[in-house]
Amino acid sequence: MTAGASTAPSVAIGARRAPLPGAWRVGWSRGQVELKAFFRERQSVVFIFAMPAVMLVLLGAIFGKQGAGHGVTIGDLYVAGLIGGGVMATSYQNLGMSIAFERERFTLKRLRGTPMPAAAYFVGKIIQVLVAALAEVAVLLVVGLAFYHLRLPGAAAWWTFAWVFVLGVAACSLLGIAASSVPRSAARNGVAVITFPFVILQFISGVYVPFFLVPAWLRDIASVFPLEWMCRGMRSVFVPQAVALEPGHSWQHGQTALVLSAWIGAGLVLCLTTFHWQNRQDR
Amino acid sequence: MNATGCAVLARGLVKRYGGVAAVSGIDLEIAPGEVFALLGPNGAGKTTTVEILEGYRARDGGEVSVLGTDPQRAGRAWRARIGVVLQLASDAPELTVAEMVGNFAGFYPSPRRPAEVIDLVGLADKARARIHTLSGGQQRRLDVALGLIGGPELLFLDEPTTGFDPAARHAFWDVIRALSGSGVTVLLTTHYLDEAATLADRVAVIRDGVIVAEDRPDDLGGRAAAAAVVSWQDHGGRRSERTAEPTRLVAELAARHGGEVPELTVTRPSLEDVYLELIGGQR
Numbered sequence: 001m002t003a004g005a006s007t008a009p010s011v012a013i014g015a016r017r018a019p020l021p022g023a024w025r026v027g028w029s030r031g032q033v034e035l036k037a038f039f040r041e042r043q044s045v046v047f048i049f050a051m052p053a054v055m056l057v058l059l060g061a062i063f064g065k066q067g068a069g070h071g072v073t074i075g076d077l078y079v080a081g082l083i084g085g086g087v088m089a090t091s092y093q094n095l096g097m098s099i100a101f102e103r104e105r106f107t108l109k110r111l112r113g114t115p116m117p118a119a120a121y122f123v124g125k126i127i128q129v130l131v132a133a134l135a136e137v138a139v140l141l142v143v144g145l146a147f148y149h150l151r152l153p154g155a156a157a158w159w160t161f162a163w164v165f166v167l168g169v170a171a172c173s174l175l176g177i178a179a180s181s182v183p184r185s186a187a188r189n190g191v192a193v194i195t196f197p198f199v200i201l202q203f204i205s206g207v208y209v210p211f212f213l214v215p216a217w218l219r220d221i222a223s224v225f226p227l228e229w230m231c232r233g234m235r236s237v238f239v240p241q242a243v244a245l246e247p248g249h250s251w252q253h254g255q256t257a258l259v260l261s262a263w264i265g266a267g268l269v270l271c272l273t274t275f276h277w278q279n280r281q282d283r
Numbered sequence: 284m285n286a287t288g289c290a291v292l293a294r295g296l297v298k299r300y301g302g303v304a305a306v307s308g309i310d311l312e313i314a315p316g317e318v319f320a321l322l323g324p325n326g327a328g329k330t331t332t333v334e335i336l337e338g339y340r341a342r343d344g345g346e347v348s349v350l351g352t353d354p355q356r357a358g359r360a361w362r363a364r365i366g367v368v369l370q371l372a373s374d375a376p377e378l379t380v381a382e383m384v385g386n387f388a389g390f391y392p393s394p395r396r397p398a399e400v401i402d403l404v405g406l407a408d409k410a411r412a413r414i415h416t417l418s419g420g421q422q423r424r425l426d427v428a429l430g431l432i433g434g435p436e437l438l439f440l441d442e443p444t445t446g447f448d449p450a451a452r453h454a455f456w457d458v459i460r461a462l463s464g465s466g467v468t469v470l471l472t473t474h475y476l477d478e479a480a481t482l483a484d485r486v487a488v489i490r491d492g493v494i495v496a497e498d499r500p501d502d503l504g505g506r507a508a509a510a511a512v513v514s515w516q517d518h519g520g521r522r523s524e525r526t527a528e529p530t531r532l533v534a535e536l537a538a539r540h541g542g543e544v545p546e547l548t549v550t551r552p553s554l555e556d557v558y559l560e561l562i563g564g565q566r
Binding site for chain 1: 338367377378382386429433
């Protein structure tokens with residue numbers, strides 16, 4: 001601002017020549033506010049972020065000491081399973097619910113009315129999901145180290161963790177974005193449409209119930225979806241000795257990468273064809 | 284600016300929802316720097332018209348040019364030149380006012396200073412408050428701040444003062460007058476006739492998707508030329524007379540009373556009277 005007396009807004013024509021800010025820069029700033037909004041929202045932090053940690057403590061306390069054979073305890077399996085479930089909670093469930101609410105409350109519509117690049121919105125969401133998911137994993141590992149005899153794996157296993165984590169977050173985030181368009185009203189049926197299928201998947205994919213205890217026909221259903229492969233990948237990282245309990249006595253890493261990549265492709269197509277900045281009643 | 288020099292130009296604008304016409308042939312011409320108010324009952328087509336001009340909705344017929352561009356094909360550079368204040372938007376309850384306004388500033392090539400805009404809408408002492416702690420009127424002023432942050436040439440305000448207390452409304456009107464004084468074009472929809480009368484250079488009344496009257500607020504529906512009603516207190520009680528020459532009648536009354544006429548008033552039809560007649564009594 002120049003002279004203090006002037007209250008005129010800066011509408012100088014020359015100023016219009018300034019270049020539009022780029023998608024990465026705007027996306028980075030969106031990431032900052034997304035993270036602040038996420039971690040300040042007590043309800044989302046409790047339900048999405050802290051719940052897997054509490055579940056791990058509870059399930060571990062109830063079943064943890066029981067042996068599953070081959071030197072594996074049920075508690076070991078829960079650490080890996082809840083890491084898989086926690087990653088999906090912070091990506092799929094968190095994004096699905098939050099975007100559904102943002103659409104319902106016209107947040108998306110308002111953003112669409114600004115020169116914010118569309119990509120910047122998603123960059124912001126990716127930053128928020130990655131930070132929350134990594135924090136989730138860290139919390140679960142700390143619980144695992146404190147309450148169970150979890151041993152942190154070596155370098156090769158961390159590489160496996162990295163690609164399972166990245167592919168899993170990508171697939172579940174895209175599915176979450178796609179799922180956000182399904183409920184007619186986020187407030188009234190968001191939980192039924194978005195959360196309920198995720199809860200079922202957690203029961204049959206090796207999160208709440210060790211996978212080797214799940215009946216074969218339910219395991220077959222679970223194997224269609226990404227969560228089972230994420231949990232399997234996490235078991236291979238954190239409970240490698242459990243390979244003897246796995247179907248086919250193998251971790252099937254190639255298959256895991258293939259299924260998760262296929263879901264990334266399908267999720268991307270779903271997002272590109274179904275994503276809207278305005279809700280159904282408002283187009 | 285387009286060839287005609289209008290900020291907003293619409294010719295024969297038509298919009299149908301499932302075969303039912305919401306807007307059936309609207310013409311609009313708004314000059315740069317003008318404050319233009321659209322009045323009309325709920326469902327008359329105000330919001331539909333404005334949302335077509337904002338680029339949110341596709342039209343079914345007619346020609347539209349906003350700042351020289353068809354909103355349906357406009358990109359980020361065009362959005363950087365407009366400001367949109369939606370009728371209903373509530374989001375990011377856990378962010379502070381300053382964080383929200385600062386984030387939106389980052390979307391624009393040459394934004395106004397966030398602190399200055401927050402001050403302009405009267406939220407300076409709430410800059411560090413979380414959005415969910417604001418009153419309804421304060422949240423609305425935040426909406427206005429978000430519409431102003433980019434330094435728009437054209438500002439859309441959809442029922443901006445709904446839910447304001449009288450003091451807040453007057454403060455808000457001062458903001459709009461200051462903007463208008465600095466050359467910003469304003470398109471406003473409102474339910475409040477006093478708001479249109481005090482702010483707008485021109486007013487259009489929409490009914491059933493067509494404009495039924497358009498004029499200066501003082502002239503709308505032939506108000507300025509309409510017969511005046513002169514009323515005064517006589518021995519027998521209140522007397523009223525409708526006349527095209529109120530000055531002559533007042534002079535006569537003054538002569539008859541030998542000075543001061545008891546409880547003298549001279550009134551013309553109010554904007555509200557004219558408006559209610561134009562919309563056929565429906566509200």
